[in-house]
Amino acid sequence: MPLGFKSNDIFGVKVTPTTMDDLFTLMDRSIAADDKVVIASLNLHGMYKLFKDDVFRALHDDDKTCVHIDGMPIVWLGRAAGLDLDARHRTGWIDWFLPLMERAQRSGWRIYYLGGTAQVLADGLARLRREYPDLAIDGHDGYFDATPGSAENAAVVAHINAFRPNMLIVGMGMGRQEHWISENRASLRTNCIGTCGACMEYFAGAVPTAPRWLGPLGLEWLYRLLSDPKRFWHRYLVEPWIVAWLLMTGAGRRRAARSQR
Template sequence: MGYHMYKGQLTDILQKGKTIINTLNQYSFCLAEEDKVFKKALMSSDVLLPDGIAIVLSAKFLSGNNFSKIAGADLHEFALKYLNNVYGSCFYLGSMNDTIEAISSKVAEEFPNVRVSGYSPPFKDQFTEEDNKIMIEKINEFGPDVLFVGMTAPKQEKWVFQNKDKIQATYICSIGAVFDFYSGKIERPNAIWVKYGLEWFARFLKEPKRLWRRYFLYGAVYLKHIAFGKFKKAAPVNLN
């Protein structure tokens, strides 16, 4: 059993009922091989986006499948444009209060037809039942069309997986670092880097101490999984 990657266009995503949207990159793939709950959360996604050039290239290498990278930032931008056209609403769950405030102000300025709110939960490894209750109440009181969750992988995907039936939002999107990108806290690499599949390298140059393990250590682990999947036909590396 493997991951079923989304091969369509963003325009086709926001046309269903309740939809859980996650992303997969080489780092989250490796983490999921060590975390059964995380892997189950990813595999149960209604839409799983190929958010990384490594995923795109390895899918072609393993099975000949061709699809384009769709980053969380691309999903976020598309969703806001969609919501602006239909006078919709969105809620941001995660990060810090100043980041949520910066995001809300920017959305109000760039997408004036969108109702926006958010909540910054306590920063801890494990949420208590009371923490979860407050988060869900905040979301459901607002009743957003789209819920954006930014608590980094695998925490965000596992939280959504464990609480999705209680959440009253049509689209639930785990988009991690996009909160920092959109708020301006961290600058997303130039479009040229993105175009040539080098967004990861540009991010590494800006934050080498934080990202070297993700891109190089886990990059080597990912290559091992892909090589094993190619030559030993290992089921966990099925990307299609």
């Protein structure tokens, strides 16, 4: 089944402009058709990964992948490329995570969360079960041997498939989660696979969440940097300059062209 939403090229990078309601519509269609789609996130850190990681790029470029925008800089780049984008097209996981849970409970969707430490996962699932008592949800932490063919990885895939989720949310950090999805997608019994980074860490209260009004202003990164400079300094102070250089030199388009040969 095609995505039903048009993907665009932004300086050699695929983007599928969608609002939160569009993402729910995509999930509805995929579940109704018993299809399998990937809902991948793109922000400046993701752009950096695209230029450095062929597996990451291949997952994003796949016809069954919707690349939603998770950061105002991507909206701004889209506008510079001539797309009609606004803040509604910035669909960060922190903002649509709880509406997704509400929609899942109302629609009877089954949710599985893969990622976080055992404690973060336990705290997050406990809170979700309190707030959404009719929601069918389960999960597994992200600290296991994810090597293809390992016994631990096979056990995780089996646990996911036994639960038969409609939506599998993978929060193992950008890069690792995309590799894991690429290596295991064919074996997973689910309709939608979403990449969410460290979403559960924020929801469970393990790390502070930026005031939501900062997001549409494009300043959420500053809050995160000041909250945990050791973790985020390279992502927010170094990577954007590398991405800017790659975009200006046309490296993104050349790499995209090579990947399509």
